[in-house]
Amino acid sequence: MKRKTQWFDDDAFWAMFKPSLFGEERWQLAARDAEPLVKLLCLKPKAGVLDLCCGPGRFCIELARRGFRVTGVDRTVLYLAEARRRAKEEKLDVEFVRQDMRLFCRPRAFDACINMFTSFGYFDDPADDLKVCRHVLRSLRPGGRFLIQAAGKEWLARNFQPSDWREEAGNFILEERKVAPGWTGLENRWVLIQNGKVSEFRFFLRVYSGVELRGLLLRAGFARVDVYGGLNAEPYDHNARWLVAVGRK
Numbered sequence: 001m002k003r004k005t006q007w008f009d010d011d012a013f014w015a016m017f018k019p020s021l022f023g024e025e026r027w028q029l030a031a032r033d034a035e036p037l038v039k040l041l042c043l044k045p046k047a048g049v050l051d052l053c054c055g056p057g058r059f060c061i062e063l064a065r066r067g068f069r070v071t072g073v074d075r076t077v078l079y080l081a082e083a084r085r086r087a088k089e090e091k092l093d094v095e096f097v098r099q100d101m102r103l104f105c106r107p108r109a110f111d112a113c114i115n116m117f118t119s120f121g122y123f124d125d126p127a128d129d130l131k132v133c134r135h136v137l138r139s140l141r142p143g144g145r146f147l148i149q150a151a152g153k154e155w156l157a158r159n160f161q162p163s164d165w166r167e168e169a170g171n172f173i174l175e176e177r178k179v180a181p182g183w184t185g186l187e188n189r190w191v192l193i194q195n196g197k198v199s200e201f202r203f204f205l206r207v208y209s210g211v212e213l214r215g216l217l218l219r220a221g222f223a224r225v226d227v228y229g230g231l232n233a234e235p236y237d238h239n240a241r242w243l244v245a246v247g248r249k
């Protein structure tokens with residue numbers, strides 16, 4: 001049976017917002033974050049890492065440069081093409097797989113899995129998030145770690161802006177957000193005005209608090225889950241900018 005398409009199935013969305021999501025400074029952040037990430041995941045030399053929702057390969061490239069054996073999974077052909085091109089340019093041996101994050105599962109194949117930059121909580125049905133975590137758990141070797149980096153509900157509530165806009169390279173980007181009933185997530189409306197042409201996208205993002213994300217990973221079967229406020233193992237407190245959860249198999 002063919003599944004119902006959802007907002008993230010729309011290639012036009014990822015293509016139009018690519019310059020805004022993956023500008024030069026975003027690549028620099030990955031270069032900065034790679035070392036703390038390696039530390040937090042306790043990666044041994046040549047460990048196997050799954051980058052789930054790898055996008056154009058920011059972390060795949062950084063980790064492969066450091067000698068890890070990397071597999072990147074993503075649904076967006078355009079991003080995978082860029083990831084492959086960048087890896088080839090540097091003669092890095094990275095495996096890229098086009099697949100939906102809910103379907104990818106390779107039992108006991110990896111020492112760690114990462115899901116970076118709010119690539120989680122995209123599904124209408126919360127059971128799908130649980131399914132992703134269960135597949136990751138199966139894909140890890142005993143003792144393996146799963147790290148999710150997302151915008152946490154606490155930060156979003158504290159810094160809530162119903163709308164904002166910015167200008168980037170002559171284009172205008174407007175973002176509107178509403179809290180979904182019961183704080184289950186955010187209803188987003190992103191508008192791009194490019195050479196006078198207006199494109200509008202609406203999407204729902206499920207957002208998790210620290211307690212909720214930890215609970216989800218425990219429910220999926222992870223033996224232990226630690227929650228941090230950033231990749232440098234900052235505390236998840238009132239100053240935390242990111243929600244970083246690390247589940248251990």
Ligand SMILES: C[S@@+](CC[C@H](N)C(=O)[O-])C[C@H]1O[C@@H](n2cnc3c(N)ncnc32)[C@H](O)[C@@H]1O
Nearest residue numbers: 008053054055058074075076100101116117119
């Ligand atoms: C915000 S981007 C983050 C990319 C990357 N993790 C990074 O930090 O640069 C989210 C990514 O999730 C991918 N994605 C969205 N829905 C997906 C799905 N159902 N299965 C696999 N990938 C998905 C998109 O194609 C996009 O590359």
